Amino acid sequence: MSQLKVYNSLSRQKEVFTSLTPGHVGMYVCGPTVSGESHLGHARPYITFDVIHRYLQHLGYKVRYVRNITDAGHFEEEGREAVDKIASKAILEKLEPMELVQKYTNLFHWAMAQFNTIPPSIEPTATGHIVEQIEMIKKIIGAGYAYEVNGSVYFDVKKYAAGHEYGKLSGRVIEDLLETTRELEGQEEKRDTADFALWKNAAPEHIMRWQSPWGVGYPGWHIECSAMATKYLGPQFDIHGGGMDLLFPHHESEIAQSTICNHTAPVRYWIHNNMITINGRKMGKSYNNVIKLTELFSGDHPMLEKSYHPITVRFFILQTHYRSTLDFSNEALQASEKGLKRLWDAYQHLGKLTRDSADAEAGDPELDAKVAGLLKEFDEFMNDDFSTAKVLANMFEIVPVINSMKDRIIPVTALSAENFLFLQNRFRTWLEDIFGLKSVSEADHGKLQGVMQLLIDIRKEAKNRKDFVTSDLIRNQLASIGITLKDEKGGEMTWNAE
RNA sequence: GGUCCUGUGGCCGAGUGGCUAGGCAGAGCUCUGCAAAAGCUCCUACAGCGGUUCGAAUCCGCUCGGGACCUCCA
Numbered sequence: 001m002s003q004l005k006v007y008n009s010l011s012r013q014k015e016v017f018t019s020l021t022p023g024h025v026g027m028y029v030c031g032p033t034v035s036g037e038s039h040l041g042h043a044r045p046y047i048t049f050d051v052i053h054r055y056l057q058h059l060g061y062k063v064r065y066v067r068n069i070t071d072a073g074h075f076e077e078e079g080r081e082a083v084d085k086i087a088s089k090a091i092l093e094k095l096e097p098m099e100l101v102q103k104y105t106n107l108f109h110w111a112m113a114q115f116n117t118i119p120p121s122i123e124p125t126a127t128g129h130i131v132e133q134i135e136m137i138k139k140i141i142g143a144g145y146a147y148e149v150n151g152s153v154y155f156d157v158k159k160y161a162a163g164h165e166y167g168k169l170s171g172r173v174i175e176d177l178l179e180t181t182r183e184l185e186g187q188e189e190k191r192d193t194a195d196f197a198l199w200k201n202a203a204p205e206h207i208m209r210w211q212s213p214w215g216v217g218y219p220g221w222h223i224e225c226s227a228m229a230t231k232y233l234g235p236q237f238d239i240h241g242g243g244m245d246l247l248f249p250h251h252e253s254e255i256a257q258s259t260i261c262n263h264t265a266p267v268r269y270w271i272h273n274n275m276i277t278i279n280g281r282k283m284g285k286s287y288n289n290v291i292k293l294t295e296l297f298s299g300d301h302p303m304l305e306k307s308y309h310p311i312t313v314r315f316f317i318l319q320t321h322y323r324s325t326l327d328f329s330n331e332a333l334q335a336s337e338k339g340l341k342r343l344w345d346a347y348q349h350l351g352k353l354t355r356d357s358a359d360a361e362a363g364d365p366e367l368d369a370k371v372a373g374l375l376k377e378f379d380e381f382m383n384d385d386f387s388t389a390k391v392l393a394n395m396f397e398i399v400p401v402i403n404s405m406k407d408r409i410i411p412v413t414a415l416s417a418e419n420f421l422f423l424q425n426r427f428r429t430w431l432e433d434i435f436g437l438k439s440v441s442e443a444d445h446g447k448l449q450g451v452m453q454l455l456i457d458i459r460k461e462a463k464n465r466k467d468f469v470t471s472d473l474i475r476n477q478l479a480s481i482g483i484t485l486k487d488e489k490g491g492e493m494t495w496n497a498e
Numbered sequence: 499g500g501u502c503c504u505g506u507g508g509c510c511g512a513g514u515g516g517c518u519a520g521g522c523a524g525a526g527c528u529c530u531g532c533a534a535a536a537g538c539u540c541c542u543a544c545a546g547c548g549g550u551u552c553g554a555a556u557c558c559g560c561u562c563g564g565g566a567c568c569u570c571c572a
Contacts, residue, residue, distance in 0.1 A: 030572075038572090045572045073570090170567075173500060177568080179500095221570085243572030250571090261531090273572070280564060284571055299539095319521070320511065325504080325565075330508045335522035342521085345535085389512055393520035403536055407529085468531060487537050493555075494535090 002383045004059065006239075007323060009247065009270040010169055014385055017269065025061045026054065026237035028229045028267075030246055031123070033070040036106035038111055038411045039290040040313070040328060041243075041276045041283040041323050047314050048273045048322045048386075049241045050117040054434050055382060066232050067120040068225060069108075071101040072127050072208055072218055101127075111293045114310035116436045122232050123326075126224040132212050133219045133227045135260055137198045149189040151201030151215035157194040157337075160256050169270060170248035170253060196253050198223050202471055222253040226266070229254075235262035244272040245282075273322045280327065289372050291328070305330040308337065309440040315340040319387040339396070344439060345496075346399040347427050349406040355413065355420040362416035367401065372419050374398055375426050382434075391430065398423070407489045441497050448497070450482075456493045459485070 004017040019025045029049045032038055049065075056063050112119070126133075135267035137153055140146040146155050147212045160166050161174040177194040197220035203211040210215050225341040229237065235258070242251065251270065258266035275282045278289050291301050299307030362368035374394045381390040402423075404410045410418065431437050455474055475485045482498035 032572080033570090042504075042572050046570095072566075143548075167501095176500060194569045245567070245571055248501095248567060249569090275566070275572075277565075282566070282571090286569090286571070316510095326512085327510075331522080335510060337522095342535095384514090387512080393512065396520055400537070407536060409529095409537060413551075464533085466531075472532075479534085484534065487530080487533080489529075489536085496535095 002380050005385055006188060006269050006271060006383060007385045008268075009272050010267075015269070017238075019061060020236065020268065023060070023062060025056050025063045025239065026232055026233035027056070027063060027239040027241065028225070029065070029067045029120075029240075030225060030242035030250070031067040031069050032104075032108050033073065034101050034108060035073065036104060037292045037294065038104075038108055039283060039292045040296055041290065043111075043293060043313060044276050044317055044322075045116065045241065045273050045325070046112060047115055047317045049271075050115070050436060051318065051388060051434065052239075052241070052271070053118060054436060055386065058434050059428070062135065064122070064233065065118075065120040066124065066229065068124045068228055069105055069125045070224065071098075071105070071122060071125050072130075072224065073221070085202055096136050098127075103114045106146060108235050111310075114293075114297065115314050116311065116438055118436070124232065126219065127208075128226075129224065129228050129231070130219065132231055133223045134199075135217075136223060136227045136230070138213065139261045140257060143260050145196055147191065148214050150198060151217060152189060152342050153199040153214055153220075154190050154195040154255065155198055155252040155256060156191065157196070157256070159194050159221050160260065164256065164259060166256055167248075167252060170250065170252045193263075196220060196222060198257070222250055223257060226249075226254050226257045226261070229266065230258060230262060236264050236266055236268065237354060238267075239269045239271055241273070244274055244418045245284075247272060274325045276317075276326050276330045277327055283328065283332075285430075303330075305334075310442050311438055312340055314339045314435075315437060317344055319392055321384075321385075321387060322434065332425045339441065340437070343392075343395060343399060344431075344437070346402045346406075348439075349433055350402045350424055350427055353402075353405055353412055353420075353424075355415070355417055357417040359413060360417035362414065362419065363411060364414035367410070368415050368419055369423065371398060371415060371423060375422060378426060378430055388435065392435075395427070395430070452495055456485070457493070460491070460493065 005014040006017050008015045018339055021237055027049070029045065032042060046067075049067075053063055053065050109119075113277075116480065134340060137146065140155065141148070141153065144156075145160055146153050157166055157174070158178060166172070166174050167177065174194070180187065199212060199219060200217050201215060202217045204217065208218050210218060229240070240251070240254075255266060262309055277283060278291070281287055281289060283290055293310075295301040295304065296308055296313065297310060299305075312333065316333055318325065319336060319339075331405070377394055378391050381387040381394070401410070405412050407412070459471045459474045462468075462474070478485055478495070484496045486494050486496070488494055
């Protein structure tokens with residue numbers, strides 16, 4: 001079998017993946033900032049890395065998957081003021097940051113469950129690791145790569161760049177960064193504009209604050225990931241993932257901090273997913289073009305023609321390579337919806353087919369070889385930097401074969417017994433275990449199944465009597481409430497519910 | 499302005515220099531009491547202009563278009 005190759009943002013090329021500790025993989029993915037609701041754009045990294053996580057497990061690795069919750073920062077919520085009203089007696093009226101953080105963390109977990117993602121092994125919070133962050137900052141100061149000004153601590157990028165490659169990951173040129181003349185808040189404290197904060201002095205109105213050696217403040221944006229990754233994965237680990245928009249300055253800064261602290265480059269493979277766009281433009285807060293996940297699932301948004309099932313969204317994301325941009329549109333999502341249904345229906349039919357092993361030879365050697373070849377390519381494609389889109393394309397090529405076997409247009413024995421079992425096994429493994437897809441219909445409900453069986457029996461009976469009025473009545477009534485009855489070849493009936 | 503990515507048929511999207519991905523939509527046929535599915539067939543595109551090559555969507559150059567990052571951002 002081919003070896004897994006991943007595109008490493010650091011080297012800008014595909015590299016053969018080997019883990020630091022045989023049999024184990026340490027993977028860190030930048031998690032959500034829980035000061036607001038997640039939107040469609042956020043779904044992409046979590047689904048992408050969920051599939052990578054599942055695939056690594058499939059390959060036999062024991063994966064420690066760490067994904068943080070950023071719950072520290074300058075948080076505000078609409079309609080509530082981020083002002084610490086110490087003087088106010090109404091404690092329940094003031095913004096309680098942890099309350100807000102809890103609310104959006106819960107919502108995030110709910111959405112991730114809807115997407116059928118496997119929870120990370122460890123989900124550390126920034127607020128729970130203030131001590132580790134402070135320790136790390138102390139080390140960096142001790143090494144001479146950070147300086148304190150008015151209760152804030154900044155990383156000395158120029159000094160770091162003198163002996164290290166600052167900008168390697170994001171393709172930045174240090175001279176350019178130092179020359180930036182851009183006007184930004186709080187820049188006057190820094191020695192150079194390229195320097196970044198490790199610790200920030202908290203203004204009196206800042207509601208999230210902790211005691212530190214440099215006074216009351218809060219951690220800089222980049223330090224939490226370095227501190228938590230180091231704590232749970234060690235000074236050096238295998239994979240660090242996140243969106244491409246985090247390449248600079250976030251990940252570049254992470255490398256600098258961790259390198260100074262741990263005397264080694266922290267990450268061996270940097271993996272970055274591309275953006276979801278809408279009308280060709282990145283979906284993001286600043287563009288004011290976000291569709292929240294709750295809106296996507298309910299259809300309650302002016303840009304949505306209908307609601308979309310979370311699994312449809314998951315499938316939509318997997319139909320594109322993770323390093324390409326993916327443009328959202330109703331048309332594209334609806335195409336995915338129909339495609340997924342076709343694929344999943346075939347998968348269900350495949351599960352019901354059986355192949356007698358009495359005559360194990362392939363009745364149609366040519367078809368048998370074609371199917372075997374398509375199945376074999378699953379590994380090759382996935383090993384080639386996680387080409388989920390190509391694996392799915394191969395599955396779609398097999399769909400007509402499955403449907404033809406179901407309709408008895410071609411016999412099940414066209415495939416060898418071994419290959420047939422392999423086909424069943426592969427579809428189950430890849431669709432469910434690796435891609436994490438599942439049925440989008442409500443047809444799994446036990447009691448409903450009983451009721452449907454009754455209706456199907458009555459309708460069959462009516463059809464046998466050529467009582468088409470009754471049989472059509474049953475089918476039409478069910479159709480009007482979103483249940484589709486299908487007369488299969490051979491007199492069987494199947495059904496599907498929205 | 500700097501750095502980088504990108505431009506594929508009606509739409510979405512794979513594409514390692516030669517072997518017409520795939521999905522959705524559309525057309526025809528078959529099956530069927532009708533319907534829905536399903537099967538078969540058709541629709542063969544690579545922004546433009548040059549160049550390298552026996553051969554380019556794929557490599558190089560230029561032009562035009564779109565985007566990302568440089569600032570919170572998945």
